[in-house]
Amino acid sequence: MLDKRFKLSFRVNILILMVSLILLCGGVVTVVAYSGGKKSVQFMAEQLIAKHKDGIVVNALQYVQKAEGTLSVYQDMEAAGVFQNLSIVDRKLYFTKALRNSPEFSNFYYGDENGTFLMAKRMPDNSLSFCFLFRDEINAYSSWFHEEAKWGVKYPTDQTIIEAKAFDPRDRPWYLDSVMKGSITWSDLYIFSSDGQPGITCSIPTFDSSGRVTGVLGIDINVASLSEFMNRSSVLDSHAMIITEDGNIVGMTGKRGSNVFAVTENISGKNQTRPLNINDIQHNVFAKTWSSFLNAQSEGDTTVQQAALDFNFLGESYLAAVAPLPKDIPWKWDVAVVVNQDAFMGEARRTAMFTLGISLILVLTAVLAALFFSSKISKPIRQLSGSMGRIKDFDLEAVPPIQTMVKEVDEMIENYGQMVSGLRSFKKYVPANLVKRLITMGEEATIGGQTRELTVFFSDIADFTRLSESMQPQELVGHLSDYLSEFSQVITARKGTIDKYIGDSIMAFWGAPESIPNHAELACRAAIECRNLLRERAQSTNGKTRPAFPTRMGINTGEVTVGNIGSDDRMDYTVIGDNVNLASRLEGLNKYYDTGIIISESTYQAAKASIEVRPLDYVIVKGRTQPVRVYELLAMQGELGANEARLATLFGEGFNLYLQRQFADAQKCFAEIYQTNKTDKPAIIYHNRCRTFLETPPPQDWNGTFQMKSK
Secondary structure (H helix, E strand, C coil), X not given: XXXXXXXXXXXXXXXXXXXXXXXXXXXXXXXXXXXXXHHHHHHHHHHHHHHHHHHHHXXXXXXXXXXXXXXXXXXXXXXXXXCCCCCHHHHHHHHHHHHHHCCCCCEEEEEECCCCEEEEEECCCCCEEEEEEEECCCEEEEEEEECCHHHHCCCCCCCEEEECCCCCHHHCHHHHHHHHHCCCEECCCEECCCCCCEEEEEEEEEECCCCCEEEEEEEEEEHHHHHHHHHHHCCXXXXXXXXXXXXXXXXXXXXXXXXXXXXXXXXXXXXXEEECEHHHCCCCHHHHHHHHHHHHHHCCCCCCCCCCEEEEECCEEEEEEEEECCCCCXXXXXXXXXXXXXXXXXXXXXXHHHHHHHHHHHHXXXXXXXXXXXXXXXXXXXHHHHHHHHHHHCCCCCCCCCCCCEHHHHHHHHHHHHHHHHHHHHHCCCCHHHHHHHHHHCCCCCCEEEEEEEEEEEEEECCHHHHHHCCCHHHHHHHHHHHHHHHHHHHHHCCCEEEXXXXXXXXXXXXXXXXXXXXXXXXXXXXXXXXXXXXXXXXXXXXXXXXXCCEEEEEEEEEEEEEEEECCCCEEEEEEXXXXXXHHHHHHHHHHHCCCEEEEHHHHHHHCCCEEEEEEEEEECCCCCCCEEEEEEEEECCCCCHHHHHHHHHHHHHHHHHHCCCHHHHHHHHHHHHHHCCCCHHHHHHHHHHHHHHHCCCCCCCCXXXXXXXX
C-alpha cells in the first residue's frame, strides 16, 4: 500500500479529469461541421426525389391520355357503324392493332347490351390472342384465336360452351360504372377476371344514333406494365412506388412480371387472389418508407407529403418523400420516392468522412489523455463497487487488495472490509437466503407475516439425552456441530430455509422467502439425503470415533403464517400455525412406530409422483381433534430395492384390508412381513391390532382412526 501522504484527494483527480474533458469541445465543432454537410446531402437528395416524382406523374398522365384517347377513337368508330358489318376476323384485327400500338395495354375489349364480348389480350410472352364470346338464352359460347398456338391449351380455340352466368360483361363493374356515368370511367386497383392479375381499367360507353347505350369499350392496364414505365423513369439510384390508400401496390421499381404483384390466399377452402399489399413486403425499403410516413401522419405531422423522410434501413441511410398524384389523374394514389443517400452521394460523403476522421483523431488524442487520468481514479472505485455488488447475493468473500492514489477511496476500502467482517458474523445467525432477498430488494425487515402454503420439516436425535451423558460437554458440542452442519448443508442445497436449531433438533421449511413450486418434493428429497448421510456416518465410524446420531424426521405441507415474528428490536423470520405443530407431532410419532421419516397426507399428495412410501396410520395426534393419514417415507421414486418395494406393497395391502375390517386377511399380510423383517415395528403393531380386533371387534362406526395419547 502507498503511504497516505503521497495520495491525492478525490477532488484533485476530478479536476485533472475535467481539464482533459475540455478537449472534447473539438468534437462538438466536428459534429457541427458534419451536420452542415449532411444538410447539403439531404438538399441534393430532395431535388433528385422531386425530379423522379415529376417523371412518374408525367408518365402517368401519358397513360391516362393514351388510354382515354384510344377509347374515344373506337367510341366514334362504333357510333359511326364502322364495326357493325365487320366479321369477327376483321374485328380481331382492329382490336389487336390497338394493343400493338400501345405495349402498355394488357387487354382491349368490348361488351355489348346483349352480353356479347370481344377481347384482344396480351399474353405473358407478349403475343396477342383474341376472344369472342356470345350467348343464347341458356348458355354462353367462347372461341379463342392465338398468335402462339401453345395458348390454345389454356384458352381453347374450338367453340366452348360455358355456363351463362360464368361471365357476363354486363355484370362487371367496369361496364356498370361506365353506363351509369355515361362517360370515360377509371377503376381503382382490382384483380382481372381473365388472368387473375391486378390492374386498372379505363372504360367508355358506346351509343347509337338515338343516344342509347349499346355497349362499353374497355382497356386494362396491368400493374406490371406500370412498373415498367416506373423503371424507365428511375433517376440514378432512386426507387419509386405507387400505392393506394389501402396500402395496395400499384407499381414499384425493381419489380418485373405480373405474378409478383398478386397474392393468392386460401380462404374457407377456396383460393382467392388479391393485389400485393405493403404489409406483404415487410423487409423492404418501401415498407420502411410507408411505415415512416404513417407514423409521421399519426403524430400529427401533415407536412410529410411535401418534406423528406430520413431513416436508416439495413445499415444504409435513405431519404424519401410521399406525395399524392395530381388531381387531373383519376386515382387517389400516393407516389413514394426513395433515394439511397449512401449510394448516390458516396464520393461526397467519403470526403466528409475523411475530414471528420482527421478531426476525430485530434479529439481522440485528447480523450486518451482524459482516459489515462480517469483510469487512475475509476479503476479502484470500480473494483470496490464490484466487491460491494456481491453483497446483493450475500457473497461475503474477503475484500481483494485494491491499489489507489486517492485517500478517500482508500478509507472506503478499509471501512468496507470491516463491514464485510461484521456481515459474515451476522450471516451465521439468520437464514442467508432471507438476508439475500432483503438486500437485493432494498427492503428493511419489519414485523409482519403472510399466509402461504409451505412444507415444514422437524428433526430430532433419538435418545440424545442418553448419548449426551456419555460424552464430555466440549466433545458433545463438537459432534453436534458436525451433525447440524451436515444436515444444514443438505437442507440448504435443496433450497430449504433453516428456521432454528432447538438443541439437537432442526426446524426448517420450504417455499419461503422465495416461492418454490415443488417444495414438498424438495423437503422429502432432503430428508432422504439426511437419512442416507446418517447411514454413511454409521458405516464409516461404527459409533466409535463419533456417534451416528440416529434421527427422527417429520414433514407436513399446508398453510402457515410466515414472516418476521417478534418485537421491534428483535425478530425471527419463522413460521407458525397448526400445520407447523403437526410437522412437529409427526416427528414425534416416529418413536411409536420406530420409523425414521413420517410425512402427512398433504405432503404425500404434493410429492407422490417423486417418492416411495407406505401408508402408516390414520391417526389423531396429541393436541388435534381431526385424524390425519400419515405415511412412512421410504425412498425417492425408483430408488427402492425390489424386496423393500415388495414389502411396502404387501404392507399397503394389509393396511387397506385392516381399514376394511378384514382383520384375518390383514393379519396374514403383517405376519408375512414380520417373517421377512422381524424388526419392522409397524408390521408388529398392526399384527397385534388385528389380533385384538378379531377377539373384540371395533364398533360399527370405527373408521380406522388411532388416537395418540402422547407427543
